[in-house]
Each structure stands twice: as C-alpha cells, then as structure tokens.
Amino acid sequence: MWLKLGRSKPKSLADELRSLSKVKQTEEKAEKKKEKAEMKELAKNEAPIMFDYLKQEFVISAKKGRDYWICNSDYFKKIMVRNSLHSDADYLYKEVKKICKRNKIRTYSIVEWDEHTTYKFYWN
Known part of the structure; x- marks a missing residue:
C-alpha cells in the first residue's frame, strides 16, 4: 500500500542493523589498511639494519665453507629483538x-x- 501512495517502504530492524554494521566494517577495514601500510613502511626502514646483521652471519657461514645460511622464525625474531626492530617479521x-x-x-x-617458518639464504 505504501507504493501506491508514494511513500517508501519502512525500514526493518535488520536493514538498520545492516547499515550500522557496514559503517563499522568500513571503518575497521580502513584502520587495518592504514596499520598495514605503517607496518610495511616500518619494515622498509628496518630492512637495511636486519640485512647488515645477516650479512655478518653470511660471512661466518661462508668462512665455514658453506654457500647457505638457514635460520628459523624464533632465531629471526631474536635477531629482531637484539637490533631493536619492531616491525612484523x-x-x-x-x-x-x-x-x-x-x-x-x-x-x-x-x-x-x-x-x-624456516628462512633459507643461498649465494652459490
């Protein structure tokens, strides 16, 4: 009957809840995207520091006659802590x-x- 009189259909509770949740989801998605961009930028800035440390490990491994260096995620994170790196591994x-x-x-x-995770580096 509301269509005949030119009135719009009244909103149901589900419609209102859906619109509220979409607004919140959009806000959360934008916030996560911003955090992800910040973490990527932080990692980009910290990568040279990490590589300088790993370079020392590569030299030690090469002096032992190996053409590779391997570490697991626990050791990788310990290196990050030692060098005060705070980005995501x-x-x-x-x-x-x-x-x-x-x-x-x-x-x-x-x-x-x-x-x-096991990280493997090869230079042969």
Whole structure:
C-alpha cells in the first residue's frame, strides 16, 4: 500500500542493523589498511639494519665453507629483538628478500607444520 501512495517502504530492524554494521566494517577495514601500510613502511626502514646483521652471519657461514645460511622464525625474531626492530617479521623478511635479491643472494621461506617458518639464504 505504501507504493501506491508514494511513500517508501519502512525500514526493518535488520536493514538498520545492516547499515550500522557496514559503517563499522568500513571503518575497521580502513584502520587495518592504514596499520598495514605503517607496518610495511616500518619494515622498509628496518630492512637495511636486519640485512647488515645477516650479512655478518653470511660471512661466518661462508668462512665455514658453506654457500647457505638457514635460520628459523624464533632465531629471526631474536635477531629482531637484539637490533631493536619492531616491525612484523613477515613484512621485514619480504623487505630483506628484496635487498638480498639486489646482492644476488637467493632466499625463500618454508612454513612448517608447527607454524614455525624456516628462512633459507643461498649465494652459490
């Protein structure tokens, strides 16, 4: 009957709740995107510090006759703590990987079944 008289259909409670939740979801999504961008920028700034430390590990490994260096996520995070690095380990690894590529060091990571990650660096 409301269509015949030119009035709009009254909003149901579900419609109001849906619109409220969409507003909140949009705000949260924008906030997460901003936090992610900040963490990526922080990792980009901290990557050279991490690479300088890893470079020392690579030299020690090369002096032992190895053409690789491997560490797990626990050790990687300990290195971060020692060097006062506060970014996310995954973002930091991605930025370090870019620096390694420029220095002709290949690297990859493997996520183990127990959710630990192994980082491998090769220069052969």
